[in-house]
Amino acid sequence: MKKYLGCSPKYNWFIEEVDIEKLFDLIDKWHLPIPIGMTLFKRGVLTSHDLNTFFNTPLQSLRNxxxxxxxxxxxxxxxxxxxxxxxxxxxxxxxxxxxxxxxxxxxxxxxxxxxxxxxxxxxxxxxxxxxxxxxxxxxxxxxxxxxxxxxxxxxxxxxxxxxxxxxxxxxxxxxxxxxxxxxxxxxxxxxxxxxxxxxxxxxxxxxxxxxxxxxxxxxxxxxxxxxxxxxxxxxxxxxxxxxxxxxxxxxxxxxxxxxxxxxxxxxxxxxxxxxxxxxxxxxxxxxxxxxxxxxxxxxxxxxxxxxxxxxxxxxxxxxxxxxxxxxxxxxxDIENRYRQEMERRILSDSFNKIERLGLAQRFSGIVLYSDRWHPGIIGIVASRVAEKYNKPAIVISLEEGIGKGSARSIADFHLYNCLKEISDLFLKFGGHKYAVGIQLYEQNIKVLQRRFDEVVKKYRRANDQHPELMIDAIVNPKDINMDLMNWLERMKPFGQGNQEPLFCMRNVKKYQQFGFTGRDKSHLRGFIEKDRYVFEIVGYNMKEYQSYVKGYDTFDIVFTPEINQWFGDRSILLKLKDIKRV
Missing domain, CATH: 3.90.1640.30 (inorganic pyrophosphatase (n-terminal core))
Structure with missing residues (x-):
């Protein structure tokens, strides 16, 4: 059962409640830190056998x-x-x-x-x-x-x-x-x-x-x-x-x-x-x-x-x-540098078009197209557009009346099933939940924008416009230590289905004024304090939070801890996923 923890400008915060008796039985047997035990338990690692397989990944566990x-x-x-x-x-x-x-x-x-x-x-x-x-x-x-x-x-x-x-x-x-x-x-x-x-x-x-x-x-x-x-x-x-x-x-x-x-x-x-x-x-x-x-x-x-x-x-x-x-x-390596330059140009064109035409406000799914865009780059661009605007995106390269398109999804949205409903528009169509390739006639693109918008609205729940942030565990400052970091290291490799754990610490205080750093002042940096523990925090690409945190001193934060090394010294840095005022 999910418990609602409030919302920030960007996310609704939730935490899943667990069977405490079963959880602590597992924690006691393996001497796990509580945040690690809660994280694994919620990911279906429920028994000693599961834990052994998860941490040791024996090749003998490969299926027949x-x-x-x-x-x-x-x-x-x-x-x-x-x-x-x-x-x-x-x-x-x-x-x-x-x-x-x-x-x-x-x-x-x-x-x-x-x-x-x-x-x-x-x-x-x-x-x-x-x-x-x-x-x-x-x-x-x-x-x-x-x-x-x-x-x-x-x-x-x-x-x-x-x-x-x-x-x-x-x-x-x-x-x-x-x-x-x-x-x-x-x-x-x-x-x-x-x-x-x-x-x-x-x-x-x-x-x-x-x-x-x-x-x-x-x-x-x-x-x-x-x-x-x-x-x-x-x-x-x-x-x-x-x-x-x-x-x-x-x-x-x-x-x-x-x-x-x-x-x-x-x-x-x-x-x-x-x-x-x-x-x-x-x-x-x-x-x-x-x-x-x-x-x-x-x-x-x-x-x-x-x-x-x-x-x-x-x-x-x-x-x-x-x-x-x-x-x-x-x-x-040389080809990749050339690809990166092309990607920067197409991304700039795409974001400018979205802002100029108000596409993110007008449509639930974004469709972009141009005859100046390289077809090999559009998949990357579609991913960046979907991530930035939290909307499924299709980016299309046009040549001689034919559009080659790459579509990318967002969390928990089944893009393949969505596009399958309008596959009559496509000459070619294939992919999976998060990524789909399409081909269609140029004259069908306007129809695609309308029908894609309709089917995305049908598939997305109303609260998906303000996405869920699922927290693995609520922690206290004393939980954030090197023992926890060693267990996090053992949890690697991280990826879809085994993401870096997200922990929540509540009612933290500004230890000093937050600053925004980086080329375009987009990274939040500062120090927070709770129960006499002080931690450095960094929130990448959080420029939109600049006015939100100004003038406030007490926050809840969602973060992943990571080791920060500076001239041989090792400390624990809290990498922010989100922050909300209290």
Whole structure:
């Protein structure tokens, strides 16, 4: 049951009440700090077994891949292709999830001695997913088995065509299917309605890893390996990279992949391409965390795909040549800087248009379009627009009467289901809860704005306009100590489904006047005091609170504690999520 704690200018504050007796039984057994116990309990970590799995993430906890529908059929077909020396092609998507999926299966099949190539479509010339022209090219190359990764689940016409070309298709994907499934040889996708696989939150590279797990087992029982069986753990750096980049829930198998993969990524002997990418980004001697992947490494692999060529991302992951790895890493870094400049320009255009036309006030969902915007950047822009205005957003790039659009969602809003209701407007449509890709005729954009607004209003509850902020625990100053910080460190990696905990401290006093710092004076900084404990606070991008906090001395705050290091000294900083007057 949720308890209402009041509201700030931005959020309604809530905390979920728990069964205290069960909670303290768990806390006592594991000697947990109360805020940590409350946080885990609310996230479904309810037993000692759950806690052991959560904190230790044993690889033995990975699920049986053969529970995924069509798995045995798929691995048997690959086994036959390897034995017969058929030519196999891995067909990937151009984002990081697709690139890592492609590299993963390619490297594993190469290790098995398979006759394998890969194909990544050019985003600008070919668009997303399978296309007829690519299938024609693969037919000329005598491909008889095509394995899609992170795509294919909506390619009904293209897979029918591949069959007429004598090409069997195995789909590995994680996107939500349409009502009709393609007539592929086999379809590995936990999002299938008829699939009983226990975890539905895998990324594309997660599904690909389950595929090679199953392949290794099948080949083993068929006496394929003459020497030792391949150790798949060495691939978890690639799996972690794609899993983090695709922003899937950081729970269950994804948490296992990422926790083990980050350890490999942090090593100096990580695969040579990633080591060179760490070098050019200044991360060589760093313990790699989710933020390093999400904000530094993955965007550089994504940049080349956004601007057209994803092949360099795959080559970076599969090369064994140090000179090639260094050149590729530097190329990706240069491309990313170019992408960032384009992104800044398009973001500025977008925000100016929203403010000038009052789109945030007039519509529940925002639609933006231009023939001057690069189609590879619009997904990032849509995310920033959705985040800034707390509204689902669609950003469209126009070329020769066709609009290619990226739609992004906000918390707890099912964008895919929303857009499915108006999918008659689209030439192409696919994605999942938080991100959708569309294509439509330019003349339909005005209709899209009206109908998108209508369907968003239908799906959003009235109080979603002032979103909920769910607090994990109310804490006292004495709870904020190094023991708590050590447990928070053990809770990593954080991500969707396992977010950084949000704690609330009530009736804190200003210890000194708050200031606003940064280039545009947008970051709140200061010190607060309660019960003779003093803490430094920082609230990033809280410029709109400047007049709200002025002249007031007592507040409730919602925050995440983090370690602040200054010339060797370690202290605890409270990173604000929100603040409200008392």
């Amino acid at each position: 891949p053969f529970h995924m529908k069509d798995m045995e059929k798929a691995v048997r077909r690959v086994y036959e292709a390897i034995i017969a020396k058929e030519k196999i092609c891995i067909y990937g998507d151009y984002d990081v999830d697709g690139v890592t999926s492609t590299a993963l299966i390619y490297l594993f099949l190469k290790e098995l001695g398979a006759n394998v190539i890969y194909y990544i479509p050019n985003r600008l010339e070919e668009g997303y997913g399978l296309n007829i022209e690519a299938i024609d090219e693969l037919k000329i190359k005598n491909i008889s088995l095509l394995i899609t990764v992170d795509c294919g689940i909506t390619a009904i016409r293209e897979i029918e065509y591949a069959k007429t070309c004598g090409i069997d298709v195995i789909i590995t994907d994680h996107h939500k299917p349409l009502d009709e499934l393609p007539s592929a040889y086999s379809i590995l996708n936990p999002m299938r309605e008829d699939d009983e696989y226990e975890f539905k939150g895998l990324s594309g590279v997660g599904v690909a890893f389950k595929f090679i797990m199953a392949m290794r087992y099948f080949l083993s029982i068929n006496n394929f390996f003459k020497d030792k069986i391949p150790n798949l753990k060495k691939y978890l750096d690639i799996v972690a990279l794609g899993t983090i980049a695709d922003v899937v829930p950081m729970v269950d198998e994804n948490r296992i992949f990422v926790k083990h993969g980050l350890k490999i990524l942090s090593n100096r002997d990580v695969r040579i391409g990633l080591n060179e990418l760490k070098r050019v980004t200044g991360l060589l001697n760093t313990n790699i965390e989710v933020s390093h992947v999400g904000y530094v490494l993955a965007p550089r692999i994504n940049a080349v795909g956004r601007l057209g060529e994803s092949d360099r991302g795959v080559r970076l992951l599969i090369t064994k040549n140090k000179n090639e790895a260094r050149w590729l890493a530097e190329e990706l």
